[in-house]
Amino acid sequence: MSDINHQVGIKATPEAIYELLTTNSGLSQWWTNDVSGAGSVGSIIKFRFNGGGPDFAVTQLTPNKSVIWKHVGNIPEAWMGTNISFQLRVEGDQTFVRFTHSNWKEQSNFMAHCSTKWAVFLLSLKEVLETDKGKPFPNDIHIDHS
Template sequence: MNTIHHRIGALTESTEPVYEALTTIDGLANWWTVDTTGDASIGGKIEFRFPPGGFDMEVVELEPGAFVRWRVVDGPPEWIGTHIEFRLSRSDGYTIVNFAHTGWAEPVEFLSHCSTKWATYLLSLKQYAETGTGSPSPDDVQISDWD
């Protein structure tokens, strides 16, 4: 199995602003995609829509202020059954986000594209946590013809 990993730090007073950005529909819509709907509680399903398509995630695990885990239940075939995890910790005034998108069956070109897109969205998460304004889709950085 293949995994995408990223690490960012957001200058915040606690993990709470980042955790809220990951666990509320409004928070998610402010850094990932404005077209976000659903139920962000454990067992709920969140629908994320983008101009070229979308993903549905089941919320699998939430540890307040520390951990979020989703399972992809609908979207591109390469994503179905994969997991997305955000581990939060504190270091020198920063909330550290250790991100992983696990379970990719093959190291296909789409994995490389998604890795770069995740990096841009994690920077949007950082921006949103620090300033209250992110760069969610459709106002995100366009990196290729797949956007």
Template sequence: MDIVHRIGIKAPAADVYKALATIEGLAGWWTRDTTGNAQPGGHVAFRFHTVTGDEIGGFTMGVLEQTPDHKVRWQVEDGPAEWLGTEVEFQLSQQDGQTIVMFGHRQWRDAGPGGEFMAHCSTKWATFLLSLRELVETGRGQPAPDDVKISNWH
């Protein structure tokens, strides 16, 4: 089972790639609490907090691949059981003056009871991809804890 999304960003692929392949870039659209080494062979920790500072979860990704202006790929090493061993990939291409991001969170073995957890994650990924677009196009994204809240799960 996979989560897949496609979004266009009105900016050069190099700008989108920088937002995906650097700690500073990732902290600008996904979660402010992003640390680690974003280079291949490195590990990046993403932690999520409430607006009052309470930690509500997180993930650690092993960086598998970075192809400048074309691809970033990670493997989940720590986080919810449903995420362990899954891969997250961003593929970039140029079309009609936009950078197209083909996003995939692949190889889910379990979607959670009733598929609710995977559905939640799919919607959250969509909101964060919109945050990525905002960051690259305007200079300001909506990373956690200032992200779009979608349900009682956050």
């Protein structure tokens, strides 16, 4: 099994970050503008990119500390059985977000693509909190020409 890991420091409170990780309106400010279903543990969040996209079950919420999702959809196929976690840690005047997309069956070109895109979206999360202007899909940074 393989994992994607990233960490970003954000000049924001864990409460502000947690809000953007656990609500439809928050998630739509930094990942994709089409989000539904965010809520308590057991909720199924549907993230859509031009109509299609992944579904995640919320499996754990520790307010202002961690958010964990399990992929429950069938697309993308490579994400089946994977988990996403956001761990929040305050140091000085910033909150570090440690992101992990775990349990990939194999390393692949698609995994490398997703790793880069996760970095793009984590920087979008940072931007929305520090400048009030995130870059969710479809306004994100494109990393290929298709």
